[in-house]
Amino acid sequence: MADGRMAQIYGGENLLFLTDEQLRQGIEAMFFAYRGFTADPDRILADLAYGRAHHRAIHFINRAPGTTVNNLLALLGVTKQSLNRVLRALIADGLVESRVGTSDKRERHLYLTDAGRALESRLSDAQRARMRSAYRDAGPEAVAGFRQVLEAMMDADMRRAYVRMRDGAA
Amino acid sequence: MADGRMAQIYGGENLLFLTDEQLRQGIEAMFFAYRGFTADPDRILADLAYGRAHHRAIHFINRAPGTTVNNLLALLGVTKQSLNRVLRALIADGLVESRVGTSDKRERHLYLTDAGRALESRLSDAQRARMRSAYRDAGPEAVAGFRQVLEAMMDADMRRAYVRMRDGAA
């Protein structure tokens, strides 16, 4: 696809010409925005000798309490060795509790402890404040569009996981 | 900020209630979408023994040919040692050319070689295809909103760099 090519999008009354330049701008916006997106939690985590991997685990355990290790692996898209290293630290530090499954005793079900929930709140508050501020600056119609494009950008299996989680939670 | 709190956004005729739950969904959408966003270039890079760091350097050198190392450092937000390792590999492999500055000979100006441009195209084509597809699925109004929210999510200095680059390029 050589530079200069265009794609057209028809939508209602609007007609959008998508030049390569516009697509590049979207790519760069995504890159810079993701930095902002992670910046606040990163600062908090740095003081605690944790990283983004710990944040992600905490986030999804909070999101789906009692989730199994396998389920978490699928969501995070990492190997079990990588996740295990993170979980071991969180369990040792008393932020996560691992309970043997009742129906299937091979499974470990993961829960945040009170301390885990406290850290989750700190991280989540910071990240939501940024998200809320961005939403407010951009306005409600922009928010709907933002969500639509993000969803369309996911791989199919991630979109399925995302939608399931979105609709499953209150 | 406890769970259950709401923020309100007023925009035109619309009124959007931003529950913590909605903000969390936005956070998760961002996480999963970023994975999709990087997935295609990552696959290409894996075959070449390069990583995302190389991609980012190639991207911005292509974007602003003749940029200095310092300028690139500011855009990428990494240390010079980290960038230098990446640049050294790219220069050794003949993808990037480093020219001593004419007015200030301390500066190195960076350019893609023909081979570098070829790889840039491969990576960019893949990433733009994903972006174009997402834009097409979501529609033109969604795209405008997407860009607005992303921009509002950036740190102030990154937003400045982004806008400068966006408006500077054709």
Add this chain to the structure above:
DNA sequence: TTGGAATGTCAACAAGGCTGACATATGATG
């Protein structure tokens, strides 16, 4: 001439990915 800026480079280290191999406990199935 001297100080500071821009750059490059070396060493060491850490986080967090990966693969491969292996152990254990348990469920499921013939």
Add this chain to the structure above:
DNA sequence: CATCATATGTCAGCCTTGTTGACATTCCAA
């Protein structure tokens, strides 16, 4: 019951990419 598959944990080793600190070089500018 025997066997195979599944879920998990763990060890060892490797890679990329980030970090700090130290130091050399080059060269502009006061």
